[in-house]
Amino acid sequence: MASSEAPSSSKAASPPVEVPKKKEPLLPPHITTYFIAGGIAGAASRTVVSPLERLKIIQQVQPKRSGAGAYNGVYRSLVRMWQEEGFRGFMRGNGANCIRIIPYSAVQFTAYEQLKKFFTKGGTRELDTLTRLTSGALAGITSVTTTYPLDLVRARLSIVSASLEFAHQQAPATVSSLQATGPSTSAAPAPALSKISPSASAAPRPVPLAASLSTSAASHVAAVAGNLSKPKIPGMWDMMVLVYKEEGGIRGLYRGLVPTAVGVAPYVGINFTAYETLRIFITPPEHKNSIPRKLLCGALAGSISQTITYPLDVLRRKMQVVGMKDTSSCGVGSLGYKYNGAWDAIWSTLKTEGIQGMYRGLWPNLLKVAPSIATSFFTYELVKEALL
Numbered sequence: 001m002a003s004s005e006a007p008s009s010s011k012a013a014s015p016p017v018e019v020p021k022k023k024e025p026l027l028p029p030h031i032t033t034y035f036i037a038g039g040i041a042g043a044a045s046r047t048v049v050s051p052l053e054r055l056k057i058i059q060q061v062q063p064k065r066s067g068a069g070a071y072n073g074v075y076r077s078l079v080r081m082w083q084e085e086g087f088r089g090f091m092r093g094n095g096a097n098c099i100r101i102i103p104y105s106a107v108q109f110t111a112y113e114q115l116k117k118f119f120t121k122g123g124t125r126e127l128d129t130l131t132r133l134t135s136g137a138l139a140g141i142t143s144v145t146t147t148y149p150l151d152l153v154r155a156r157l158s159i160v161s162a163s164l165e166f167a168h169q170q171a172p173a174t175v176s177s178l179q180a181t182g183p184s185t186s187a188a189p190a191p192a193l194s195k196i197s198p199s200a201s202a203a204p205r206p207v208p209l210a211a212s213l214s215t216s217a218a219s220h221v222a223a224v225a226g227n228l229s230k231p232k233i234p235g236m237w238d239m240m241v242l243v244y245k246e247e248g249g250i251r252g253l254y255r256g257l258v259p260t261a262v263g264v265a266p267y268v269g270i271n272f273t274a275y276e277t278l279r280i281f282i283t284p285p286e287h288k289n290s291i292p293r294k295l296l297c298g299a300l301a302g303s304i305s306q307t308i309t310y311p312l313d314v315l316r317r318k319m320q321v322v323g324m325k326d327t328s329s330c331g332v333g334s335l336g337y338k339y340n341g342a343w344d345a346i347w348s349t350l351k352t353e354g355i356q357g358m359y360r361g362l363w364p365n366l367l368k369v370a371p372s373i374a375t376s377f378f379t380y381e382l383v384k385e386a387l388l
């Protein structure tokens with residue numbers, strides 16, 4: 001009996017085997033899915049319409065004038081952009097835009113999804129129009145606040161190489177420094193945009209934005225009629241460092257945040273609300289998976305929201321370029337904007353340009369909004385369904 005009991009006692013004495021605990025993920029799977037889907041959707045939507053996005057910013061901030069120096073008309077301006085800068089000109093600022101839009105779109109979609117759940121108590125309450133508007137507005141404010149410095153840098157990069165005229169032309173010291181290396185650019189006539197042809201690329205062009213500089217930036221003077229070397233266009237990090245050093249540190253990087261948030265909140269709220277409402281009517285159950293109908297809903301939602309809130313977008317861009325000075329060391333000129341806040345910018349624009357000034361660049365913006373928002377919503381839903 002004793003020998004038969006020994007094995008059983010040894011088994012009882014052996015310590016229990018510990019099962020390792022499963023490591024909890026940093027974020028719940030659905031949150032991660034929203035982030036990934038939103039980021040991919042944002043990058044895809046912005047890249048598709050990058051040339052129109054850049055043209056919109058240029059038209060929003062260029063000084064009011066009539067003549068060959070302005071970017072007038074969508075097609076003619078795009079042709080001019082291609083002739084002066086090539087494909088790189090179409091994509092100017094898109095790298096910073098994508099770096100900005102990936103976290104921006106990810107935060108926006110994730111915040112919207114979570115806020116909807118919060119306001120409806122996890123889906124137990126009805127998701128009405130007011131709830132959608134509120135969720136979208138708060139999601140927009142959250143996303144724009146987290147990524148605003150990148151948005152400001154992207155706006156600067158979009159116009160830094162454009163051939164715009166300035167309120168402050170070259171100083172005498174700059175002209176004298178140019179005479180040592182080549183003809184003065186101030187005498188170069190601007191080409192007429194009424195006739196754009198390949199031969200126009202050989203004609204003298206308006207002085208690029210990077211060419212209106214002080215003595216400290218003379219090394220970055222732009223090429224005019226092939227006589228001068230091309231300016232060095234600052235990169236995203238260089239522009240961010242420049243703004244930080246010359247425009248008040250962090251405050252400079254967040255210049256225009258308040259009018260931006262005021263404009264983004266209603267835009268995002270209307271955008272999400274319009275899209276989900278249109279989906280009810282345009283994509284009923286029998287057409288739920290129709291790709292053309294989904295794209296149509298996104299295009300209409302984007303057009304509606306952008307048209308309503310466009311003056312706030314113009315105000316945002318004007319505030320973002322207020323600090324661009326003649327003394328920039330990277331070749332950034334001055335657009336002549338000096339505002340003492342958002343209200344001063346609004347009244348100054350209305351006084352000098354009328355109501356049309358608040359809608360400058362609307363047409364290229366509408367051309368880009370339809371494919372951009374359609375691509376964004378469609379890509380988001382496609383990636384989300386694939387990951388969930």
